[in-house]
Structures are given as structure tokens and as C-alpha cells.
Amino acid sequence: MTTTVAVMGAGSWGTAFGSICADTGADVRLWARRPEVADTINAGLGNPEYLPDIGLNEALRATADPDEALSGADIVVLAVPSHALVESLAAWHALVPRDAVAVSLVKGIALDTGRWASEVIRDAWDLPDGRAVVASGPNLARECAQRFPSGTVVAGPDEAVCARVQAICHTPWFRVYTNPDRTGVEVGGAVKNAIALAAGMADGMGYGENTKAMLLTRGLAEMTRLGLALGGRAMTFAGLAGMGDLVATCTSSQSRNRHVGEQLGRGRPLQVIIDEMNMVAEGVKSSPAIAGIARDHDVEMPIVEHVVRVLHDGLDPQDMAVALMGRSPKSEFHGMEEARG
Ligand SMILES: NC(=O)C1=CN([C@@H]2O[C@H](COP(=O)(O)OP(=O)(O)OC[C@H]3O[C@@H](n4cnc5c(N)ncnc54)[C@H](OP(=O)(O)O)[C@@H]3O)[C@@H](O)[C@H]2O)C=CC1
Numbered sequence: 268m269t270t271t272v273a274v275m276g277a278g279s280w281g282t283a284f285g286s287i288c289a290d291t292g293a294d295v296r297l298w299a300r301r302p303e304v305a306d307t308i309n310a311g312l313g314n315p316e317y318l319p320d321i322g323l324n325e326a327l328r329a330t331a332d333p334d335e336a337l338s339g340a341d342i343v344v345l346a347v348p349s350h351a352l353v354e355s356l357a358a359w360h361a362l363v364p365r366d367a368v369a370v371s372l373v374k375g376i377a378l379d380t381g382r383w384a385s386e387v388i389r390d391a392w393d394l395p396d397g398r399a400v401v402a403s404g405p406n407l408a409r410e411c412a413q414r415f416p417s418g419t420v421v422a423g424p425d426e427a428v429c430a431r432v433q434a435i436c437h438t439p440w441f442r443v444y445t446n447p448d449r450t451g452v453e454v455g456g457a458v459k460n461a462i463a464l465a466a467g468m469a470d471g472m473g474y475g476e477n478t479k480a481m482l483l484t485r486g487l488a489e490m491t492r493l494g495l496a497l498g499g500r501a502m503t504f505a506g507l508a509g510m511g512d513l514v515a516t517c518t519s520s521q522s523r524n525r526h527v528g529e530q531l532g533r534g535r536p537l538q539v540i541i542d543e544m545n546m547v548a549e550g551v552k553s554s555p556a557i558a559g560i561a562r563d564h565d566v567e568m569p570i571v572e573h574v575v576r577v578l579h580d581g582l583d584p585q586d587m588a589v590a591l592m593g594r595s596p597k598s599e600f601h602g603m604e605e606a607r608g
């Protein structure tokens with residue numbers, strides 16, 4: 268039987284993910300906030316604003332009517348930025364079929380609540396815990412839409428539900444793995460954005476590959492410490508949603524978070540950089556929330572803390588580098604054994 272999938276959000280990743288699901292033969296309805304975006308997709312012209320010059324699966328249907336998108340959906344995919352999640356969930360609650368599975372593509376924290384997206388979705392829609400899953404990995408939307416070989420992780424506590432979601436997005440060019448560690452996967456997706464901001468700053472200041480490698484690896488240590496403290500599994504951070512996404516995001520010229528960091532590293536003001544962009548860089552808003560959660564759990568995240576100070580307290584990226592390098596010497600896996608409890 269054909270699975271009906273509603274993808275709520277027609278930005279770069281929602282559109283690319285919807286096209287991937289259509290590649291598996293699923294019946295996909297993509298919800299776009301603006302009717303003209305839906306019309307352009309339905310006319311076979313793709314989504315030029317977010318994925319210029321990319322052809323989408325022609326079976327992908329778009330609509331600006333949330334009722335039309337959600338009606339009869341077996342699986343509902345949330346692909347709006349984290350700052351819009353709470354209000355969107357509330358607006359769509361009455362339209363969501365009772366037995367639907369929800370999949371979060373959101374790599375951030377619902378800012379209104381300071382909670383992870385899967386928890387917010389589960390509670391807003393009164394779902395059993397196992398029916399709120401997340402999909403996350405090194406998935407630069409443009410490359411996935413181009414059908415370049417990529418991999419992702421579908422994570423949730425109910426293996427059968429994860430397998431259902433895997434079935435609607437696993438293709439010969441998009442490999443989907445399952446993982447029971449939803450917390451770890453969600454921590455990975457959010458923290459890598461903050462680290463990508465730092466990696467971009469290093470690029471913008473003209474530092475080299477050693478600096479990038481150190482930031483990425485010490486960023487992984489911060490992600491792992493926080494994830495373990497919140498109940499995640501160590502292996503998750505060595506996987507696609509941890510190390511994999513850190514590598515993709517910290518090194519790619521396509522990453523919005525790395526781009527913002529690079530511009531900050533060149534001395535440009537944050538608001539000017541953001542005003543020039545038509546897409547979301549989740550780390551700008553979620554970094555303070557991540558730092559807050561870390562403090563609440565006594566987890567040290569010096570890179571994330573300094574990123575927050577650059578973004579929101581006017582710290583100069585050059586001074587961030589001096590401050591991070593000037594910290595007292597440590598053992599490499601400091602804080603990880605303790606975090607595991
Ligand atoms: N892009 C990527 O490569 C990847 C992104 N992600 C994650 O996916 C999530 C979605 O990001 P992405 O697709 O990249 O975002 P984009 O910035 O590309 O697009 C944002 C989308 O959300 C819509 N939107 C913006 N504000 C609101 C609002 N208040 N209410 C409803 N809809 C709104 C936009 O509509 P409009 O066009 O009308 O403004 C647009 O369709 C993020 O959490 C991101 O981190 C995960 C993996 C890869």
C-alpha cells in the first residue's frame with residue numbers, strides 16, 4: 268500500500284526531503300507557506316528560491332493549504348525552522364490524522380520552550396512517545412536533491428516506527444540507518460550548528476586546516492559530553508548524526524551556519540549578514556539555548572559558550588581564539604567519563 272507523506276515546510280531541506288520520499292514511490296504532499304512556491308513546484312519548475320537549477324521528482328505535489336497536505340497522511344514530516352515550530356504545531360494540531368507518525372527534520376531547539384523538537388512535537392500533538400522520531404545526518408539539502416550519495420539516521424525509541432520512516436526515504440542514493448538514540452541524534456544536529464559557526468569564524472580569520480580539525484574534534488567532545496549527560500549513547504556521536512554532520516557542516520561552502528561564522532570572522536556585523544540571507548542559520552538562535560542546557564547540567568562547552576559571546580555579546584572572534592587557546596591544559600577526554608555517570 269502506498270504511504271502518504273505530508274512534508275510541512277518547503278524550504279531547502281523540506282523540498283529536497285519531499286523529493287527523496289517521492290523517489291521511493293510514496294505519495295508526497297509538500298506544504299509551502301506561500302502559494303506561489305507551491306504553484307512553481309507543481310508547474311515542474313522546482314523550487315528556484317531554495318534549490319536553484321535542481322530538478323525535483325515530478326510526482327511531488329505541493330500545496331499552500333495545510334489541510335490538503337495533512338489529510339490522510341500516514342507520516343508527517345516537520346521541516347520548518349525551529350523558531351516557527353511551536354506556532355506551526357499549534358496551527359496544524361486539529362488537522363493531523365490520529366495515527367500519524369511525526370518526523371522532525373529540525374536541527375535546533377524550540378526556542379519558546381528550550382526543549383528538543385521531538386519532545387515539543389510529541390506533546391503538542393499528544394503522540395505516544397514512539398511516534399515522534401527525528402531524521403538527522405550530513406544532509407546538505409542541495410546535494411541530497413541532486414541525488415549525490417548521502418546517508419542519514421532515523422532515530423526513535425520504537426524500532427518498527429523507525430523502520431516505517433526508513434522505508435519512505437531510503438533510496439539507492441540516500442542511505443537511511445535507524446538508531447534508538449533519539450536524544451543523541453537531536454543533540455548532534457543542534458550542536459554541530461554552533462560548532463560550524465566557530466569553524467566558519469576560523470575560516471574568516473584566515474586560519475588553516477589544523478585549526479579547523481581541532482575545532483571539529485573538540486566540538487565533537489562538547490557534543491558528546493552534553494549528549495551523554497542528557498542520556499544519549501556515546502556511539503551516536505561517532506555516527507552520521509554526530510561526527511558525520513560536523514564534518515559536512517564545518518567544511519562545506521553550502522552550510523549557512525559556517526557561512527555566518529565566516530562573515531563574522533571577517534569582521535562583519537551579525538545583523539547585516541543575516542539580512543543578506545534568505546535561509547535559516549539555526550545555530551544563531553539555538554547556541555544560547557544549548558549553552559543554557561549545558562550549564563543546567565554542569566557540562567563544559569567552551570566553544571559553544573564563546574560562539575554565544577561573539578554572536579550576542581559583541582566578543583571579537585580574534586579574542587575568542589585567544590580565550591579558547593588560553594584555557595588551562597586538560598586531559599583529552601576530560602568530562603566524558605563523569606558525564607556518563
Ligand atoms: N537545508 C539543509 O541543508 C538542512 C536543513 N536542516 C534543518 O531543517 C530545518 C528547516 O530548514 P531549511 O529547509 O533548511 O530552511 P530554509 O531556510 O531553507 O527554509 C525555511 C522554510 O520554512 C518556512 N518558514 C519560515 N518561517 C516560517 C514560519 N514562521 N512559519 C512557517 N513556515 C516558515 C519558509 O517559508 P518561506 O519561504 O515562505 O519564508 C521556508 O519554507 C532546519 O531546522 C534546518 O536546520 C536539516 C538538514 C539539512
Ligand SMILES: O=C(CO)COP(=O)(O)O
Binds near residue numbers: 404522525
Ligand atoms: O544541516 C545541514 C547539513 O547536514 C545544513 O547545515 P546549514 O544549516 O548550516 O546549512
